[in-house]
Amino acid sequence: xxxxxxxxxxxxxxxxxxxxxxxxxxxxxxxxxxxxxxxxxxxxxxxxxxxxxxxxxxxxxxxxxxxxxxxxxxxxxxxxxxxxxxxxxxxxxxxxxxxxxxxxxxxxxxxxxxxxxxxxxxxxxxxxxxxxxxxxxxxxxxxxxxxxxxxxxxxxxxxxxxxxxxxxxxxxxxxxxxxxxxxxxxxxxxxxxxxxxxxxxxxxxxxxxxxxxxxxxxxxxxxxxxxxxxxxxxxxxxxxxxxxxxxxxxxxxxxxxxxxxxxxxxxxxxxxxxxxxxxxxxxxx
Numbered sequence: 001x002x003x004x005x006x007x008x009x010x011x012x013x014x015x016x017x018x019x020x021x022x023x024x025x026x027x028x029x030x031x032x033x034x035x036x037x038x039x040x041x042x043x044x045x046x047x048x049x050x051x052x053x054x055x056x057x058x059x060x061x062x063x064x065x066x067x068x069x070x071x072x073x074x075x076x077x078x079x080x081x082x083x084x085x086x087x088x089x090x091x092x093x094x095x096x097x098x099x100x101x102x103x104x105x106x107x108x109x110x111x112x113x114x115x116x117x118x119x120x121x122x123x124x125x126x127x128x129x130x131x132x133x134x135x136x137x138x139x140x141x142x143x144x145x146x147x148x149x150x151x152x153x154x155x156x157x158x159x160x161x162x163x164x165x166x167x168x169x170x171x172x173x174x175x176x177x178x179x180x181x182x183x184x185x186x187x188x189x190x191x192x193x194x195x196x197x198x199x200x201x202x203x204x205x206x207x208x209x210x211x212x213x214x215x216x217x218x219x220x221x222x223x224x225x226x227x228x229x230x231x232x233x234x235x236x237x238x239x240x241x242x243x244x245x246x247x248x249x250x251x252x253x254x255x256x257x258x259x260x261x262x263x264x265x266x267x268x269x270x271x272x273x274x275x276x277x278x279x280x281x282x283x284x285x
Contacts, residue, residue: 002056003031004098004156005081009064009071010089011039016204017089018048023201024087025054029098032056035078036089037071039064069168069178076167084157086179090204091116091153097200101156104194110161111139111186113154114196116203130203133195140187146269147238148180151203157186164189237267241276248283257283 006024010017017036024034035058036049049059058078064070072086083105087093101112115131132149134142143149165186174181187193235243244259260283263276 001080001082002033003081003102004029004033004083004085005075005079006032006034006085006087007072007075007079008034008036008087008089009039009068009075010036010041010045012041012043012045013089014041014043014045014048016206017045018051020087020089020092021049021052021057023092023095025052025056026095027093027098028096029102032085032098033058033079033081035060035075037062037064037075039071067170067172067175067178069174070170073167073170076162082159084159084162086155087153088204090206091202092204093153093201094199098156100196100198100200104196107194108192109194110158110190110192111150111183112156112194112196113150114201115199116151116154116201117199118203118205120205129199131195133197134193137191138187139191139193140184143180143183143187145236147236148177148183150179150183151201152179153201153203161186161190237263237269237272241272244276245279248279253283 008017008020008024021034021036024032033056034054038045038049038059038061040061040063046059046061049057060074060078062071062074064074076084083102085098085101097114100114104112113131115129118128118130130149131151131154134149135146136142165182168178168182171178240259240263244256244263247253247259248256257280260276260280264273264280267273267276
């Protein structure tokens with residue numbers, strides 16, 4: 001058994017996967033295996049993976065039917081590590097990422113995560129970061145109120161926690177937020193977490209974005225059902241904000257402004273209130 005199993009799903013990502021693999025192989029913490037699950041890419045993904053002659057790399061092809069959590073679950077089934085890490089094939093890590101997380105292995109944690117710097121394909125100024133500390137001591141309560149503040153490519157999770165919670169959901173209604181669903185399920189079982197207030201990786205936002213306003217609205221409705229928010233006005237502000245932006249982009253301006261005004265007046269999240277105010281000024285003209 002190795003210390004850490006790193007699971008990397010990929011599809012048609014020959015342009016970036018080499019960067020991700022190099023960031024893993026350059027880690028100062030060496031006790032890991034890298035499991036790459038390829039959804040039968042037709043580009044040069046396989047050639048790039050096989051160019052890395054490292055016995056710690058396991059390469060497996062698998063048809064995930066467009067549901068990325070299926071690939072992650074296959075990786076989990078193949079894994080042998082005491083801890084599990086995820087890395088998307090277009091993201092990459094600082095060389096000290098694994099060591100920084102494993103420095104806390106004696107703290108009996110179930111999940112460790114950290115900040116990541118956001119890199120946008122069409123931007124020269126990349127100052128934003130994702131990943132932040134929970135608002136409350138209870139991680140589950142914080143996720144429900146704040147939304148998903150845990151970057152998928154930042155986490156390390158104990159094997160015992162995975163065994164307790166089970167695999168990621170393969171429900172097609174949870175595609176694009178299956179990681180958030182997992183954090184909700186995980187945090188309902190354990191509150192042993194550690195947030196490292198350091199930037200230890202890069203989160204890539206490319207030009208290929210399949211998210212549409214209609215899809216975001218469907219996601220909001222699915223989250224509403226699954227997280228048991230049965231009343232529109234009881235939805236957390238972060239979810240109302242997503243709905244407001246999507247409504248504006250499908251030409252439902254009046255309804256969008258209604259939600260933004262509600263967030264600005266009632267949310268106790270000052271950052272979200274500021275974002276709502278900026279959108280109100282943009283959308284009112």
